[in-house]
Amino acid sequence: MRSILKSAAALGLVAVIGTSLLTGVDTLTADRIAAQERRVILEQLGQIIPREYDNSLLEDRIVFNDDDHFPKGQLVTAYRARLNKQPVAVVLKFNAVNGYNGNISLLAGINFDGTLRGVRVISHKETPGLGDAIEVEKSNWINSFEGKSLKRPEPALWTVKRDGGSFDQFTGATITPRAVVDAVRLALEYFETNRQFLFEAAADPSRSSAP
Ligand SMILES: Cc1cc2nc3c(=O)[nH]c(=O)nc-3n(C[C@H](O)[C@H](O)[C@H](O)COP(=O)(O)O)c2cc1C
Helix, strand or coil: CHHHHHHHHHHHHHHHHHHHHHHHHHHHHHHHHHHHHHHHHHHHHHHHCCCCCCCCCCCCEEEECCCCCCCCCCCEEEEEEEECCEEEEEEEEEEEEEECCEEEEEEEEEECCCCEEEEEEEECCCCCCCHHHHCCCCCCHHHHHCCCCCCCCCHHHCCEHHHCCCECCECCECHHHHHHHHHHHHHHHHHHHHHHHHHHCCCCCCCCCCC
16 A cells, blocks of 8 residues: 555656756747847838837837737737837738748838838748748848828728739739738828827837737
């Protein structure tokens, strides 16, 4: 009886240690992924918004959802840039949901007047050599958003040339750029009707959006 109890106790101990180790590894991995994402976002934010602000973008952020403009229940993060407490620009982090291979995670920097500072891709699963020309490292295409707004070009032209719009598609790959252009247009439309909320909502730096 005593040896059965001993074995049971030993087994229990092994299970507890194993579970703790796994939980520890999980936490470490999650921390590492979060740190990596933070690094990428800071780097990309720096490319979109050069230092014309005096607040901390990463701290001055809100998280929200709006299925009409950011579909599939995604959480959107807005990083607010301010100078002397006056709003300068906002960078929205959201997903284009109609990529060839699923979500394309994007950052779009929008000036207070509604013009685009720039767009960057944080992560995607599009096909190398076809859809990955959305990366700034692979082609200049993503820079074509700079300076654009819902007035320039007009909303009807906010799609790829194949669909009668003004944005280039890639050779043999229209789905990826179409998804990005559509998502950025929706983000601009959201900005236009929710500018006040975006800049005035209380910061909530403890929350962040899903990748
Ligand atoms: C294996 C494979 C991978 C593909 N990857 C992509 C992709 O990442 N992005 C994309 O837009 N199209 C991709 N395509 C092509 C699409 O299926 C589709 O044909 C194309 O986007 C339509 O563009 P087009 O009208 O210019 O031909 C891929 C096709 C195949 C067979």
